[in-house]
Amino acid sequence: MNDKFLPVGVLRKLYSDMALIRHFEDKLVLLAQEKSRVVGMQILANGQEAVAAGVVNALEPDDVIVSNHRSHGHLLAKGADPQKLMAEIMCKATGVNKGKAGTLHLAVPEINAIMTSTIVGASPPLAMGAAFAQQYLDRSNITTVFFGDGAAAEGSVHEAMNMASLWKLPVLFVCENNCWAGAQHLREHSCVENIARRADAYDMPGTTVDGNDVLAVYNTASDMADHCRKGKGPAFLETRTYRMRGHGEHDPCHYMDPAELEKWGLLCPLKTFRKYLEEHQVLPTDQINDIDRKAALIVEEAVIFGDESPFPAAADALNDLWIEEENRH
Amino acid sequence: MNDKFLPVGVLRKLYSDMALIRHFEDKLVLLAQEKSRVVGMQILANGQEAVAAGVVNALEPDDVIVSNHRSHGHLLAKGADPQKLMAEIMCKATGVNKGKAGTLHLAVPEINAIMTSTIVGASPPLAMGAAFAQQYLDRSNITTVFFGDGAAAEGSVHEAMNMASLWKLPVLFVCENNCWAGAQHLREHSCVENIARRADAYDMPGTTVDGNDVLAVYNTASDMADHCRKGKGPAFLETRTYRMRGHGEHDPCHYMDPAELEKWGLLCPLKTFRKYLEEHQVLPTDQINDIDRKAALIVEEAVIFGDESPFPAAADALNDLWIEEENRH
Amino acid sequence: MVMMSYGQALQSALDIALEKDANVFLAGEGVGTSIHVDPNLPTHGLLEKYGPGRIKDTPVSEAAIAGLAVGASAMGLRPVVEIMFFPFITLASDMLVNHAAKLRYMSGGKTDFPLTVRVKAGVNFGAGSQHSHNLEAWIAHTPGLKLFYPSNPADAKGLLLEAIFDPNPVIFVEEMLLYWMQGEVAEGAPPVSSGKANIVRDGTDCTIVTYGGAVHTAMQAAETLSKEEISLDVIDLRTLVPLDENTMLESVRKTGRLVVLHDANRFCGYGAEIAATVAEKAFSSLKAPIMRVAAPDIPVPVSPPQEAFFKPSPEKVISAVRAIMG
């Protein structure tokens, strides 16, 4: 796995992020079962933690990410405050977006997670626009966008890839291929098994990696981020992984093949990485357990913060649409 | 050129179609210079005649075509009545569409040219839908769609290609790469030089042929039509050609490189094919001249028919939106 | 007559149409296999009955789904496609507006497009404005598209059959919150004509013109006001295109007052058309200003108090009526 000999600090950070994401979302699984505890569909990334952690840790803090409906992991890895994130998922006034985003549209510009769209396929053109600004302003940053295998069928993704390649924009396209788009299996919605096959059609490098292997994700994402950062244009990273729960927490998964689920269950990215850390004596078991405990604690505190926070006032619904003070010319 | 030894009848038909298209559109060049003789932009395919003739002659009469804003050639090759076509271009009541289509939206269902859209990129999804019907109804026909290199940047084209490939629909995608999308050269609007490179991304066969060589177009289109007809799914044919006039007749072509234009002028598909027919003694020169004369005559008659036809009544504008008599269940 | 839910009524209409006409097929994201198992959902069970040749799960490609409908209908099929939620209709809007609506006209009547697009509407799911955004006014402003929007199980069934067998393109809006609403529905295929509004409550003091889920808001308001001896004439338009002008105008001529109600945003909403039509054609009967009760001009919020604030309530209808009862 770690053939590039990454420093322990990086490995620890990768595991910590994955642990936090898993604990955070496992908690949401429980909260979603209670009426009125969280608002709206809970769309979780159980099984996909290595993608969020691996890609985001390969980025600079000033790099931008644009996410989609399955965003909690991306945002936590990028450094979003778990308390304000949880409060937002509960639609509370103390949430990152004052309760106006909810779980699906989280925007955390303070950590350069400038936009999240739940319109499938919309994130890539948004990211392309952000990357255009980076190039225009001569910044050395890149924009990374997360989208699914399902999203790859939306025309907007292709328009964005063509424009990004044509103008050599610093966009890292990350397709989280988790084998599902809602209740449609990859083979039912895509004419190709590996979405990275599309990269060549836009004259950009494209690679498919094991999305459950956080080091493979991290290393490839690092190389690709470097490519983008050097002004060589966009790159396309497909991460093969699996959606271990339903599309959302309201989904009974009746259409999923238990054997396939079981197969991927054995490939759990956290278990695999923990085993690696232990076997290679990167981290002793008790330190790993500490990381897990700490993650659990952070999540508990986030839930308390969220629970204790008030909902926004009803009439505040009228605010935030327009910027009132105008920047006069 | 003719390494497949096509019958003389086919070769004659190919030349006749090309001659008719050239004469028809050369006449439109002149008409467009006169005020009020034809209506709207005249978007012509001078230099691209081999694509229309080569592809359409590779089809069965019951095969369907869906065309775009540069459609006259496709429709003439498919067998549209030149008089009614010219009358329609003049927006006359006797036109194929009662003067409601004009030059840009010609629909001639009697020859299975069911739709034309001037929304760039819209024809491929429409064609995909028509091909779905052919598959659904278990017909042995295919649908061929014409679109440009510019159109290849529209997301709808990609959505259509994915769906067509996924469902193995009988669509022949014909990308007429004429090096231009309006005033933007291919290299300014596309990140790849050959659009056929996209075919693999949708797991369908794709080939780029010399679009000025009518036999190359015809032969490849025949093979691909065969592929589609046999239920093997869609295919992608890119024809490299050149737009020898402006985007439309109102375009002074100030942005075009005279050297590039001259280079392609030498490759005129009609001249090349005429030379072939003469050199290989397929048709004696006087027969070829006869074909040209006949084409000129047909066009003259079409113009007279159009000129003598009345405009539709103003209030007839209110008709044809809805089908009134309802097919009750 | 049998009792069934709005969702089952839709399902029954789809079932009848599929049974009756081999040219009817369904397509959309999850219309075959869904992430939901609720038997009240319109497409539940149809894949099992009709198979994947006629019930087509599609990729996530709204433009292609609409293009499929336009292209297949031009060839004589009767596609019934689904665009999952109303805001996603933006992605299909070129196909619907520039093609489904216009191509017959521009062909001089030669090519027909007997397609139906089912789309789900609704506020109050906590899903936010990328899932909840009522755009019926967009469709209504597009000549060439019909627009049906049933408020109860009987109409849901009748109008969906009407839509599918209408030779013109129809956008069919389903009110998600009503999927579980029970009501009496005729067996077989009871035709409900398009362009025929339903007077769901007879009254004399003020007319309420509304449609879809808001009909129930109006009925609650009417119930409350009846206790104060204010009697409302409540009109459920059922089809927004074509609009039954006569029923509406007759009612206003009788009551002299009009409140228009819908869940969509107020500014340039469908209610503006109703008000404008009445202000022209029944002006002399009007005794008071025409009021509109609609959502404020903001995106649909996600948080529960703000979502509730957004949605027009019976109370807001009551205030509007009281304001013009003078």
Add this chain to the structure above:
Amino acid sequence: MVMMSYGQALQSALDIALEKDANVFLAGEGVGTSIHVDPNLPTHGLLEKYGPGRIKDTPVSEAAIAGLAVGASAMGLRPVVEIMFFPFITLASDMLVNHAAKLRYMSGGKTDFPLTVRVKAGVNFGAGSQHSHNLEAWIAHTPGLKLFYPSNPADAKGLLLEAIFDPNPVIFVEEMLLYWMQGEVAEGAPPVSSGKANIVRDGTDCTIVTYGGAVHTAMQAAETLSKEEISLDVIDLRTLVPLDENTMLESVRKTGRLVVLHDANRFCGYGAEIAATVAEKAFSSLKAPIMRVAAPDIPVPVSPPQEAFFKPSPEKVISAVRAIMG
């Protein structure tokens, strides 16, 4: 003051904005190199002056063009993108409606989108309904988007500058037929405030509310009617969102009569909102039914007699006024 055309006024606004703020850039199909050479076209000559880094010719990808604007504006740039013709806005509508309009709101005010989308409108080019289709009512019905629609060179310049430096997303409609219209325009950057209608003719008998190219239709009608001693108050709204309700209501309170005029289709058009607002807020001043003069509810035809039939004429305005002058 200098005389210039509407197109040159737009060009001058773009030039000033590009000069003044390095974060302003232009993008669209042919905004740099165009198939036209007419100096009256808004983007003429700007590529030569500002270079391809700031004047971006794009692929034919309307969703990506709009996405470029949304994404780049979120990063602090001020994109001015062009969607060539109004019906093509359908292809950009997801980006504009579900993103430009909503993302600031949903971010709780954290992310801003100071973008401008220029779009060309116009009937009478013989290009047909896939090129000509006035959809301003769609935009106006989308909370979060401003909508400007100037009728003359001075407003064209002032409002385009206003749009570009507005911190909110603005859809800016250009009336193509007016590109060659001459008028006096202030030098420099004269601000024209949004939300401030223009009373282009003062009258006492009937109010005409209109905007864009139709302002000139109204003025012709007013000229003719003045010979019969009927005096029209003609209001050019200039910005449709925000709407200057007061100017309009004051006029109707003065005249007691209202005719709304626009080139878009009548049903659910922007005019319905004007009529509905007046029917609520100036009801007691109204002496006659509110009339709307608009295009019939069909796609824009191509053939000359039918296109002329489609477009609202001064004669139709005159008939409407006469009908309510009683």
